[in-house]
Amino acid sequence: MPSVRVAGVGLTPFGEYPDRTTRDLFADAGIQAMRDADVPSDAVDAVYFGNFVGELADGQGHHGPLVAESLGVSAPATRFESACASSGVAVRHAVRAVECGAADVVVVGGAERMTHAGTDEATAMLATAADAIHEVSAGVTFPGAYALMADAYFDAYGGSRRDLAHVAVKNHAHAIENEYAQFQSEISVEDVLEAPTVAAPLGLLDACPVTDGASALVLVSDEYARDADVEAAVEVTGSGQGSDTLALQNRETLSRTPATERAAAEAYRDAGIEAADIDLVEVHDCFTCAEVFALEALGLYDPGEAITAAREGETWRDGQLPVNCSGGLKAKGHPVGATGASQIVEMTRLLRGDHPNSEYVAGASTGVTHSAGGTVASTTVHVLEVAP
Amino acid sequence: MSENGVAEVTHEAFCEAIETGDPFYLACPDGHGSIPPRRVCPQCGAQSLTARALPETGHVQASTVVHVATAAFADSVPYVTAVAEFGPVGLTGVVTETDPAAVERGTAVTVGIERTDERGRPTLVFEPR
Numbered sequence: 001m002p003s004v005r006v007a008g009v010g011l012t013p014f015g016e017y018p019d020r021t022t023r024d025l026f027a028d029a030g031i032q033a034m035r036d037a038d039v040p041s042d043a044v045d046a047v048y049f050g051n052f053v054g055e056l057a058d059g060q061g062h063h064g065p066l067v068a069e070s071l072g073v074s075a076p077a078t079r080f081e082s083a084c085a086s087s088g089v090a091v092r093h094a095v096r097a098v099e100c101g102a103a104d105v106v107v108v109g110g111a112e113r114m115t116h117a118g119t120d121e122a123t124a125m126l127a128t129a130a131d132a133i134h135e136v137s138a139g140v141t142f143p144g145a146y147a148l149m150a151d152a153y154f155d156a157y158g159g160s161r162r163d164l165a166h167v168a169v170k171n172h173a174h175a176i177e178n179e180y181a182q183f184q185s186e187i188s189v190e191d192v193l194e195a196p197t198v199a200a201p202l203g204l205l206d207a208c209p210v211t212d213g214a215s216a217l218v219l220v221s222d223e224y225a226r227d228a229d230v231e232a233a234v235e236v237t238g239s240g241q242g243s244d245t246l247a248l249q250n251r252e253t254l255s256r257t258p259a260t261e262r263a264a265a266e267a268y269r270d271a272g273i274e275a276a277d278i279d280l281v282e283v284h285d286c287f288t289c290a291e292v293f294a295l296e297a298l299g300l301y302d303p304g305e306a307i308t309a310a311r312e313g314e315t316w317r318d319g320q321l322p323v324n325c326s327g328g329l330k331a332k333g334h335p336v337g338a339t340g341a342s343q344i345v346e347m348t349r350l351l352r353g354d355h356p357n358s359e360y361v362a363g364a365s366t367g368v369t370h371s372a373g374g375t376v377a378s379t380t381v382h383v384l385e386v387a388p
Numbered sequence: 389m390s391e392n393g394v395a396e397v398t399h400e401a402f403c404e405a406i407e408t409g410d411p412f413y414l415a416c417p418d419g420h421g422s423i424p425p426r427r428v429c430p431q432c433g434a435q436s437l438t439a440r441a442l443p444e445t446g447h448v449q450a451s452t453v454v455h456v457a458t459a460a461f462a463d464s465v466p467y468v469t470a471v472a473e474f475g476p477v478g479l480t481g482v483v484t485e486t487d488p489a490a491v492e493r494g495t496a497v498t499v500g501i502e503r504t505d506e507r508g509r510p511t512l513v514f515e516p517r
Contacts, residue, residue: 124458133399134423138480138512139454139461139469147452148471155450155493197466200453200488249471249478250422250430254450 002221004098005232005387008037009345010109014182014213014333018116022051022058025214026111027070029338033107034071037218037230045103047077048094050087050110051337053125054079057114071107081337083129084286086110087215088340088371088380094219095239095382104224109216110337122210126336129374131247143207143287145248145375147199150289152254154201157304161201164288165192166310168205168330171285174317175327177356178346182211182333192288206288208328213335215342222387234348238271238383240264246377257376260297264381267368268299271383275299279364280321280350282343284372285328291315294370295323298381317360325350325357340371340380347384394437397424403510407501411442413477421476445517446474448495453488460505472497472514481512490516 010032012025026049034041047068055061068077080090087110094108114122126142135145153159169189175181187205195204225232242262248254268274275298283294295306300321309315315323326332326346329339347367349355365386372379394414402424405411413421414437416429421440428435451470454461461467461482468483468491479499483491497514504511 119456120459120462123456127458133425135480136458137509139457139464139467139482140480141454141456141458143456144452144454144469147454148450148469151452151493152450197453197455199455245430247478247480248450249480251478254471 001099002101002223004095004236005220005222005225006217006234006236006344006348006384007039007220007225007230007232008033008035008218009348010036010216011180011342011345012214013180014211014335016115017212020113020212022054022060022063022111022113023066023070025113025212026067026109026216029109029111029214029216030067030071030107033109033216033218037220039105039218039220039230041072043105044073044075044107046075046094046097046106047071047073048080048090048106048108049077050080050090050340052081052083052086052112053114053128053336056125057117067111073107082378083373084284084334084336085340085371085373085378085380086337089241089378091217091341091344091382092239092241092380095236098219098221104221106219107216108219109214109341111214112335112337113212114210114336115212134247134249141199143202144199146287146289147202148248149254149293149375150201153289153292156255157307159307161193162189163307163311164206165189167285167288167291168192170310170316171324171328171330174325174357175331178327178332181327181331182209183331202287202289208286208330208334211333211335213333213338215338215345217341217344233352233387235385235387236382237385238267238273240266240270240381242379244377246374248375256303257293257297257372259376259379260294260370260372260381263379264298267381267383271385273366273383277366278368279366280325280361281323281368281370282326282347283323283328283370285324285330286334288330290372291323291328293376294372298368298370317357322361325355325361343369343371344382344384351384351386394439395427399424400510403501406499411499412439413442414438415440415476419476423477423479443475445496445498446472446479446514448472448491448493448497449478450493451483451491470514474499479512481514483514483516485516
């Protein structure tokens, strides 16, 4: 079976770009990735594109062929929608396409445009990731759903808003030198605790921002990399996906995220690694509590133990397990459909040494990315390793 | 309600049954509970579902006070939303309690329906006992 290499990466700056179109954002990231990989457009076998709310935000469906066209690529193109995990899922399918020999070169990524809609409409769009009949009709918002999970977690294991605040402070600190991040600014624990409440116990600074942006990767087979003399130092060695019930009310517990546990088990098995082998991770911290859920579900902490990780310094870039060296969704930003692939872009740069925070993870060889849709009803986990 | 008719039961019918004081849930032969619309048990795939009386009292599993809402709930902020267990099923509803501190894990609630929007759409509400 061919192995899968990351030959090129591209990102737009994440932030507020209300006047740019989704197709233009993705063209920007995709062309960068193809240039980084030195792959010509006629070598591309497929384009996989993640996007969450194109219909609502842009009045535009059917984005697959549209974004391929914007790259000057005529290969088959498909749009993937899995809420906030849209491009994580797109990457998973791209990985499988290369592994099974159906494609040698895939451009994969995602884009989202939401800031032009304003807070009310963005809140409504994000709420569509929840169950319309059982949750949204009962006043559940996206932050509200995560607040329910945080409430259940505190009840099961303890923890405080202050513990969560340290996650936000850490991720802002990590983003300061990341030129693609939406917020390159420090915040304090007191800033987080004093911010207006969105859905208790979560405040405004526990939440990632609404963001416009795009991400792209060029994935190639090891054979193509060798034959075309493409430099591709990072290998995707594992891919896993998990699902759960959409509505929280149908789950056995709200304090854990078993879809991530299942995705991680598959990805680790695929890569032949264990949680103990992982040097650093990029996880889906759409809210501060989500980072805690992810670290426990990835097997990096026991249930109830990750809540103090940031506060104790363990997950800072100079800690024992650097988490979200990019700044995470919290500070880097969360252009929903672009996020899953953007984590792999950031991880690739961290591992190959051209990320502003690479110096903190200089000896690292194994990184894991974790993307979660809705309240972790869709999850992908990918294992990236420096190729031998 | 006959076993054969369960697949035809809409969520609206589920809400109307709450309003008429005859609330129900769907049970599979293994005792898993679910809420319409369902054709099979979401937990085990069993195709034989029967309607059973919903327990009168549920218990709050988790709750939050929402301060930033979607347009439909903008006039109600801040409000408490909770997930509560009624026997084998979970329900999500707005708690009709003005003091959020009075709602915590284990709080006993009953379920009702409110139709306050212009289209008369149902909102599940929980009333602390």
